[in-house]
Structure formats: structure tokens, C-alpha cells
Amino acid sequence: MAIILGIESSCDETGVAIYSHENGLIANKIYTQIPLHQEYGGVVPELASRDHIKRIIPLIDEAIKEANINKTDINAISYTNGPGLNGALLVGSGVAVSIGYALNIPVIPIHHMEGHLLSTLLSDDNIEAPFIALLVSGGHSQIIKVTQIGEYELIGDTLDDAAGEAFDKTAKMLGLPYPGGKYIAELALKAKHDIYNLPRPMLHSKDLQMSFSGLKTAVLTLINTLTKNQTILDEATKANLSLSIEEAITDVLVSKIELASKITGIKKVVISGGVSSNLKLRNKFDKISQLKTYYPPLKFCTDNGAMIAIAGAIRYNLRKYDYKFNVKPRFKLTELDKIP
Ligand SMILES: Nc1ncnc2c1ncn2[C@@H]1O[C@H](COP(=O)(O)OP(=O)(O)OP(=O)(O)O)[C@@H](O)[C@H]1O
Ligand SMILES: [Mg+2]
Structure with a gap:
């Protein structure tokens, strides 16, 4: 049984969520940058990275508060390591690795598309x-x-x-x-x-x-x-x-x-x-x-932290202590480690 903090920052949404093996999704916070990029008609990578840096720590604090837990209750951190925008991914990776190192807990890199795929498990359906x-x-x-x-x-x-x-x-x-x-x-x-x-x-x-x-x-x-x-x-x-x-x-x-x-x-x-x-x-x-x-439930179709947290909860048994900045802006779903 474990509590996983999930961080998504691959594109234009900063998503932070907490998933507990025992109680399911216990916090979900999202900050969307859509209004920031709208005037350019698409995502501006440099603006995306700068905004993730601003939002990510306050969102983590809010998520911990919403889940009604202490930082030290977190057993592992999962974060999106690719595919996505390099600078944006580095923000999530940097924060996840730093918190993991400070708390001495596993840090689990998650493929963004595996996150989307597993977001369906956030519905009530039992899918096998x-x-x-x-x-x-x-x-x-x-x-x-x-x-x-x-x-x-x-x-x-x-x-x-x-x-x-x-x-x-x-x-x-x-x-x-x-x-x-x-x-x-x-x-x-x-x-x-x-x-x-x-x-x-x-x-x-x-x-x-x-x-x-x-x-x-x-x-x-x-x-x-x-x-x-x-x-x-x-x-x-x-x-x-x-x-x-x-x-x-x-x-x-x-x-x-x-x-x-x-x-x-x-x-x-x-x-x-x-x-x-x-x-x-x-x-x-x-x-x-x-x-x-x-x-997936409608609110988890576009990018969010909950899908990264649940993917982290599933991959938790890999027990990866990966304190490297490990982002892969181009990353194939078929290159993933198998779950033992
Ligand atoms: N109701 C809808 N009908 C059709 N498309 C939609 C709808 N709502 C959102 N989309 C589309 O979903 C896309 C955004 O989805 P998502 O956040 O999963 O993509 P992304 O994270 O930008 O891309 P990727 O996951 O491939 O990196 C946009 O192209 C958007 O237009
Ligand atoms: Mg996406």
C-alpha cells in the first residue's frame, strides 16, 4: 500500500494529483495554460516552461492539503518524462527528482501516453x-x-x-x-x-x-x-x-x-x-x-496529474530510485519497461 504523488508538465497543463492504493484518487489539481497560449494560436514552448515553474510548487502544496496528508506520507513520486516539450518536461522532472531525493523515496518516470491510456482506470469500470x-x-x-x-x-x-x-x-x-x-x-x-x-x-x-x-x-x-x-x-x-x-x-x-x-x-x-x-x-x-x-471520466481526457499518479501507482512495484533528470521528448510507448 502506498501513496503516490503524480506530476504532469509535458505541454500546457501543470497537473498534480495524489493516488493512494487504499483510497484511490485523493487529490487532483490542475492549472491550464490555455489562455496564455491562445493569443498565439498554439503552444509557445518557452512560455510553457516558465509557467510550469511558477505553478508547480503551489499546486503540490494544494494537492497535499486536499489529500489531508503530510509530505512525509508520500511513498513515491511519478512524473511525465516524455514525450512532450523538452523544457516543460524538465520542470516536472526537476521537481520530482528533487522532492524524491529530499524525502528519499522512489521517483518513477511515466510515459505520457501510458498516462492517457491508464486514465480510463480512473472511471468506475473494471477494465481488464x-x-x-x-x-x-x-x-x-x-x-x-x-x-x-x-x-x-x-x-x-x-x-x-x-x-x-x-x-x-x-x-x-x-x-x-x-x-x-x-x-x-x-x-x-x-x-x-x-x-x-x-x-x-x-x-x-x-x-x-x-x-x-x-x-x-x-x-x-x-x-x-x-x-x-x-x-x-x-x-x-x-x-x-x-x-x-x-x-x-x-x-x-x-x-x-x-x-x-x-x-x-x-x-x-x-x-x-x-x-x-x-x-x-x-x-x-x-x-x-x-x-x-x-x-476516462471527461475531466481526465485532456492532460492531468491524476493519470500520471495512477500510472505511478501501477508502476510502483518497479521500485525505481531514479534521481537522474530523465526526460525523453521523443519516446515510443513500445520502449517501456515491462511490469514484472
Ligand atoms: N470535445 C472535443 N472534441 C474533439 N477534440 C477535442 C475535444 N476536447 C478536446 N479536444 C482535443 O484534444 C486535444 C488535447 O488533448 P490532450 O491534452 O490529450 O493532447 P496533448 O496532451 O496536447 O497531446 P499529446 O497527449 O499527444 O501530447 C486537442 O487537440 C483538442 O482540440
Ligand atoms: Mg496529452
């Missing part, structure tokens, strides 16, 4: 491997065959943009704020039909590869045509375009997972990462009777 994981976030669109927790085989990937990136880039074309996925989803609710019927890239490719950059180009071409006689798109057109974008992206994801299930014979699916908060996507999956699909 084997299952297929669809990791759909701002930087990833991956299909993973999970034989057991810690054993990951990459069976599908995007050739170019991630699904979240496709939402964000097309949202930008519509003049929506960053990150655009949730704004597309909100606007799509105001449209009735998928009137533009955008391309579903690689839908019939018979493999698990995906590609979203063609969709981006199709949206740009369509916007150029629609704005020929006017300078800006009206709200109704933006809503129709949003629905068509959402339909196209979610159709591809659903179809690739149906194929993955056919190929592997596995009928359980875990969907996580920021795009898994998309309700249309969830609806489409829930309608497929041959599949049983699991999702």
Missing part, C-alpha cells in the same frame, strides 16, 4: 486486458494492442497529423480559439446535416494507418470556395462545416477500431486522450453492439 486502446490527443492518433498493462504493441498510427491536430487546425481555419476541438464540437450541435461530406482519408485502406492532413486541405479548399463572394463565413456555414469535420474525423476513428477488432479478435476498447471527450465519437462507439468501449 487484453484490450485495444485508441489514443487520440493533440499529438497522437495511435491504436495499441494491450496484452497486459505495460505491454503495448503499436498496430495503427497516423501518417501525418493527429486527430486532435486535425480538429485544432481546421478550427483555426474557421476562426475558432485554440485548442479548437471542443469549439468544433459545440458549433456542430447547431447544424442539422453533414452537408459537405468531407473526405474520410484512408477509410478503405484495409490497414490501421490513418491520415488527417488531406482533410485539412479539403477544408481549406472548401472555405476558399465558400468565401469567394464574401470575406467571412456566417455562423450557419461555420456550424455546418464543424459538423462535417467532426463527422469525417470520428467516422475514420470508428472504422479503424472496428477493423482493429476484426484483426485482433479483441472486443474491448479503451479510448483516451483529449479527443475522447468528443461526445459524437463516444455515441458512435456506444452504438456498435459487438464492442464494449471504455472512456
Whole structure:
């Protein structure tokens, strides 16, 4: 039995959470930098690192208070060591390693995408491997065959943009704020039909590869045509375009997972990462009777400390005392140590 402090700082959210083997998640604190980066239309790495440094210690103090424990009750610290922005990762790593050294407790590096994958365990569902994981976030669109927790085989990937990136880039074309996925989803609710019927890239490719950059180009071409006689798109057109974008992206994801299930014979699916908060996507999956699909609670779909804390709690038995700054801005999920 142990209490784990989890730290996430790979991109634009400072997340701190505390997970107890006995009582589950006992604290969860998050500071999002989205407003800070919004005026630039995307994440500015240097600003991200500087802000993580400002927020991280106060958030840790708040989390310890929320959990109603003392610092010395913490048995281990887990932190995201990659993939992500180098400077941002170094903040979490530096703080985790320093606290671990001071308290003489294990420090457990966590792969950010394993965090997303395991965030589903923060729901009430009892999920047991084997299952297929669809990791759909701002930087990833991956299909993973999970034989057991810690054993990951990459069976599908995007050739170019991630699904979240496709939402964000097309949202930008519509003049929506960053990150655009949730704004597309909100606007799509105001449209009735998928009137533009955008391309579903690689839908019939018979493999698990995906590609979203063609969709981006199709949206740009369509916007150029629609704005020929006017300078800006009206709200109704933006809503129709949003629905068509959402339909196209979610159709591809659903179809690739149906194929993955056919190929592997596995009928359980875990969907996580920021795009898994998309309700249309969830609806489409829930309608497929041959599949049983699991999702993280909505607040744990985008980056958070809770997923790093629970991943740390699971990897605690590795007992790694790793007091090195150990960040890997590029890091494959398939390179992880197996859990004994
Ligand atoms: N309701 C929604 N519908 C579609 N996309 C959404 C929704 N909510 C959030 N997203 C998308 O989720 C992404 C952010 O998710 P997340 O925080 O998991 O990604 P990330 O951490 O930036 O990327 P990675 O985990 O690959 O490093 C953004 O691209 C955002 O537009
Ligand atoms: Mg993420």
C-alpha cells in the first residue's frame, strides 16, 4: 500500500494529483495554460516552461492539503518524462527528482501516453486486458494492442497529423480559439446535416494507418470556395462545416477500431486522450453492439496529474530510485519497461 504523488508538465497543463492504493484518487489539481497560449494560436514552448515553474510548487502544496496528508506520507513520486516539450518536461522532472531525493523515496518516470491510456482506470469500470486502446490527443492518433498493462504493441498510427491536430487546425481555419476541438464540437450541435461530406482519408485502406492532413486541405479548399463572394463565413456555414469535420474525423476513428477488432479478435476498447471527450465519437462507439468501449471520466481526457499518479501507482512495484533528470521528448510507448 502506498501513496503516490503524480506530476504532469509535458505541454500546457501543470497537473498534480495524489493516488493512494487504499483510497484511490485523493487529490487532483490542475492549472491550464490555455489562455496564455491562445493569443498565439498554439503552444509557445518557452512560455510553457516558465509557467510550469511558477505553478508547480503551489499546486503540490494544494494537492497535499486536499489529500489531508503530510509530505512525509508520500511513498513515491511519478512524473511525465516524455514525450512532450523538452523544457516543460524538465520542470516536472526537476521537481520530482528533487522532492524524491529530499524525502528519499522512489521517483518513477511515466510515459505520457501510458498516462492517457491508464486514465480510463480512473472511471468506475473494471477494465481488464487484453484490450485495444485508441489514443487520440493533440499529438497522437495511435491504436495499441494491450496484452497486459505495460505491454503495448503499436498496430495503427497516423501518417501525418493527429486527430486532435486535425480538429485544432481546421478550427483555426474557421476562426475558432485554440485548442479548437471542443469549439468544433459545440458549433456542430447547431447544424442539422453533414452537408459537405468531407473526405474520410484512408477509410478503405484495409490497414490501421490513418491520415488527417488531406482533410485539412479539403477544408481549406472548401472555405476558399465558400468565401469567394464574401470575406467571412456566417455562423450557419461555420456550424455546418464543424459538423462535417467532426463527422469525417470520428467516422475514420470508428472504422479503424472496428477493423482493429476484426484483426485482433479483441472486443474491448479503451479510448483516451483529449479527443475522447468528443461526445459524437463516444455515441458512435456506444452504438456498435459487438464492442464494449471504455472512456476516462471527461475531466481526465485532456492532460492531468491524476493519470500520471495512477500510472505511478501501477508502476510502483518497479521500485525505481531514479534521481537522474530523465526526460525523453521523443519516446515510443513500445520502449517501456515491462511490469514484472
Ligand atoms: N470535445 C472535443 N472534441 C474533439 N477534440 C477535442 C475535444 N476536447 C478536446 N479536444 C482535443 O484534444 C486535444 C488535447 O488533448 P490532450 O491534452 O490529450 O493532447 P496533448 O496532451 O496536447 O497531446 P499529446 O497527449 O499527444 O501530447 C486537442 O487537440 C483538442 O482540440
Ligand atoms: Mg496529452
